[in-house]
Amino acid sequence: MNKQQQILPFQFSRFDHGNYLLVNESGEHIFLDRDNFEKFIDKRLMPDSSQYQDLKSKHFLSTQHLPETLELITAKYRSRKRFISNFTSLHMLVITLKCCNDCTYCQVSAEDDDAQGFDMTPAVARQVVDYIFKTPSPSIKIEFQGGEPTLNWETLSETVLYAKKVNQKHKKYLDFVVCTNLVKVDAKQLLFFKEHGIHISTSLDGPRDLHDKNRLLRSGGGTYDLFVENLHNARKILGHDQVNALMTTTVDNVNRLDEVIAEYVKLGFGGVFLRSLNPYGLASENADGLGYPVELFVDNFEKALDSIIQLNLDGTRFIEFYTNLLLTRILTPFSTGFVDLQSPTGAGISGAIYDYNGDVYPADEARMLARMGDNSLCMGNVFNDTYEDIFGGVLLRNIVNKSCVEVMPGCSSCVYRSYCGADPVRNYRETGDFIGRRPGNDFCKKNMLIFDMLFKKLQRNDPDEMDVFWSWVSCRDLAEVRGEL
Structure with a gap:
């Protein structure tokens, strides 16, 4: 010894x-x-x-x-843990619940595009912006959500102008993102986005038949053709890299992820975030027709990842973003800032969401719960409560105290603890408390299985796989990682 x-x-x-x-x-x-x-x-x-x-x-x-x-x-x-020191940097504004789409898995339970009483007024938006700039974070990202946020153009455009005016005093790094389905975005709006450096986040579930399976117009018919047309228009005006897309995995495309990847490549996207279904809104109501076992998702996730790795080896740079996020946590000491996988939780600390009436929630999922009838996770209202009461209040303190995996039962001894995090809002949704039950819940099972899969690859240490992984993590070309440049 x-x-x-x-x-x-x-x-x-x-x-x-x-x-x-x-x-x-x-x-x-x-x-x-x-x-x-x-x-x-x-x-x-x-x-x-x-x-x-x-x-x-x-x-x-x-x-x-x-x-x-x-x-x-x-x-x-x-x-x-550096994300804690900056506190809240991501601020999501639900400026309308109206939407021209009628998606079968809509997590927010959106309203008809002509519905009344579901728009954030410019006055509410200005009050929200004043709250946002009280954050100690040196950088602020304002993300417009809905519904379809472009349906409330007055508030969207005025909020951008007002935030930039306020920032002349605070001089923070200010960024804007609009989450849009791209169905009704016009050239005037796109030119406004270009003028003010606004990024677009949109949705694509795969080729036409898969995309149109669940992403439908309220007036009838699919949205794929409109999406592709306006994607090209947006890229032409804003630039190719200013538009990113997310996909949702349902029972319809979980066994066809190779086709999803091919569609993303065909349309010129640089990667895909293979995202599983979350239990909120219509996704929860329609779970019997949309859902699938966690094991099936991870099995297909691994097959898709292997295809993506080969795609890179064949000369096409293409990233699976969730894998890249996890590998960054595993292979580097840096914080990724991913709100859904932090300890303590990123809910309220890294991000917050403001409903159309000024109510403030620690996460979008908490606001979705309110739409489902449970408003117990509302931290306050920008007209009725001070910033200190909202972001230093009992609710957020309780969420933070019960989301540190270092001391949570079932997590404290887990070998993946250093890379993982807690989702207290989902725990509350599924069990009625912030701690929840692990490792039996789907959130834990999914991440455990993905970690198992990734560490098997790291243990195997295949030179080709590792070169691809390091090219993603280090943001370099594969040829550069291999010393070929």
């Missing part, structure tokens, strides 16, 4: 082929076979062995330099 050797905190799990996966507080990971694992915990590893040197370099053990080792670990840990 080496008495000078000090084992530092880590989590572990029996892994593939009898090996063990170890992950420490700073997010470093290592694989050990059973023999070397037992030698490590018994302090019998020889200092000249490669395993000993790897464990030491990744801060699983320390010898005579413990203070210096702990300082390195804490520096990496602070980097992972």
Whole structure:
């Protein structure tokens, strides 16, 4: 036994082929076979062995330099938690609940495009903007949501102009995103987006038959042709990279993800976020016809990822964004800022959402719950409550206290804890409390299975796969990663 050797905190799990996966507080990971694992915990590893040197370099053990080792670990840990110091940077405004689409999985339960009483007025929007600029964050992203936000053009355009005026005093980095289905966006609106540097986030579920299966016009018929026409118009005016798309996986396309990927490539997108169905709004009401087992989603997710990797190896740069997000957490010490997978939760801390009437929620999902009849997660209203009461109030403090995976039952000992996070709003939706039940819920099962799959790839350490992964994480061309440039 080496008495000078000090084992530092880590989590572990029996892994593939009898090996063990170890992950420490700073997010470093290592694989050990059973023999070397037992030698490590018994302090019998020889200092000249490669395993000993790897464990030491990744801060699983320390010898005579413990203070210096702990300082390195804490520096990496602070980097992972840096999102907390900036507080709320993403601010989502629901400026209308009206929508020209009638999507079968609409999470917000949108209203008809001629409905009355569901628009945010310019006066409410100005009050919201005043609240937004009270955030200590040096950067602000204002995201317009709906319904279809372009149906309330007066408030959208006036909010942009007012926010830019307010920012002349605060001088923060200010960014705008409009979440639109692109069905009714016209040239005048696109020119306004270009003038003010506004990005577009839209939706695409695959080729025409898949997209039109669930994304329908209220007047009847599919939306694919209108989407493609206005996608080209938007890119022509704004620039190709100013338009991004998200897809929703239903039972209709879960077994056809290869076709979804092909459609994204055909339309010139640089990647896809393979997103599973969330249990809110019509997606919850229609779950029997839209849903699928988590295991089926992850199995097809892995097949799709393998196809995407091969696509990159064949010369087409194309990213699976959720994989890239997780790999960034695994392979680097940097925070990704992904609100849905943080500890403590990003709800209210990294992002907040403002309903059309000025009500404030910690997350879009909380606002969706209000549409379903449960308004208990409303943090306040911009006309009735102070900024301090809303963002320093009991509700948000309770959410934060119950979303730290480091102390949550079932999470605190999980080998993937350093890379994962909590979704207290979804836990509340499914169980009635913020902590929820793990690992049996779908959120936990999905992420556990995806982590298992990714770590098997990391353990295999195939040079081609790793080159693709590093090209994504480092934002470099594959040829550059391979030293070919």
